[in-house]
Amino acid sequence: MDPLTIRERIGRFRILVVGRANAGKTTILQRVCNTRENPVIYNSAGEKIDPAVLEASRDRGLHDIENEMTFESNPGFIFHDSRGFEAGGESEFDKVKAFIASRSKEARLKDRLHVIW
Ligand SMILES: Nc1nc2c(ncn2[C@@H]2O[C@H](COP(=O)(O)OP(=O)(O)OP(=O)(O)O)[C@@H](O)[C@H]2O)c(=O)[nH]1
Ligand SMILES: [Mg+2]
Structure with missing residues (x-):
């Protein structure tokens, strides 16, 4: 192609x-996108997540791997953020594996993962 x-x-x-x-x-992603702004986060239904909610549930909501994190000044990238593996042990690792596996089966190229860092 x-x-x-x-x-x-x-x-x-x-x-x-x-x-x-x-x-x-997050700091590295800001550098990559050449910005200092905070990321805007959308859930898997495409709804914008209120930053106040994120503050309250920092350890859960913010790190839902399905959430899409973007910087408004640089819309060329969508980031998915995984929690550190040390936080939840095996279950966190399984979540990441399941996410990668399911995204690799997406029919549309735009829904697949293009890079894993
Ligand atoms: N000294 C130092 N501090 C850094 C560096 N990069 C980031 N920080 C600081 O480390 C803290 C955490 O940075 P984040 O970018 O929020 O880290 P993160 O991995 O996104 O954190 P979570 O999303 O909470 O898992 C912030 O206070 C940053 O300012 C670095 O290269 N050197
Ligand atoms: Mg972060």
Whole structure:
């Protein structure tokens, strides 16, 4: 397939970020996107998540792996954030594996993971 066609079908680059809690993941994504703004987060239904709710449930809501994290100034990337594996042990690891497996079966190229960091 022509690379330009692939690029068109992907639309926005979908990146899964894996790393320890508080390791600096969000900071790296801000650098990559050349911004200092806070990410905007959408749940899997495409609804914007209220930042106040995120503050209250930092450890759960924020790290739902299905959530889509974007920076408004750089809409070319969608990030999925995984909790550090040390936090939940085996169940967290299984969640990441299941997420990767299910995304690899998505029919549309734009819904698949394009990069895992
Ligand atoms: N010294 C130092 N601090 C950093 C660096 N990168 C990030 N930080 C700080 O570390 C803290 C955590 O950074 P985040 O980017 O929020 O880390 P995170 O991995 O997204 O954290 P969670 O989403 O809570 O898991 C923040 O206070 C950052 O300012 C770095 O390279 N050096
Ligand atoms: Mg973060």
